[in-house]
Amino acid sequence: MAEIWRPRLASEVWVLVLEHRDGQDVTVHQTEAGARDYLLAYCQEFWREVSDAPFPLEEEEGVAEYFQASTDRYSINHCYIRNGR
Numbered sequence: 001m002a003e004i005w006r007p008r009l010a011s012e013v014w015v016l017v018l019e020h021r022d023g024q025d026v027t028v029h030q031t032e033a034g035a036r037d038y039l040l041a042y043c044q045e046f047w048r049e050v051s052d053a054p055f056p057l058e059e060e061e062g063v064a065e066y067f068q069a070s071t072d073r074y075s076i077n078h079c080y081i082r083n084g085r
Contacts (some may be wrong), residue, residue, distance in 0.1 A: 010081060010082050011080065012078065012080060012081075013029065013030065013078075014028070014076055014078055015077045016035040016076050018039075019072060021072075036076070039063060039074060046072075047062070049070070050065075050066055051069060
């Protein structure tokens with residue numbers, strides 16, 4: 001298995017980009033789980049705009065259903081930030 005390149009003197013971050021009718025939100029998270037938690041909270045907050053049903057108990061299903069019913073879009077990007085000296 002090939003080794004994954006990781007720059008020395010760098011920090012890993014996950015950048016969540018949410019595109020919605022009012023523009024774009026960009027947030028930076030220390031973990032992918034943190035970005036996904038933020039995404040889940042966003043979907044729960046705006047759920048009533050896409051459905052009258054309760055938010056699904058299965059969180060990943062709820063996120064998928066939200067983006068299928070909405071014109072909103074998102075991406076989660078794994079990035080490195082070079083640490084300054």
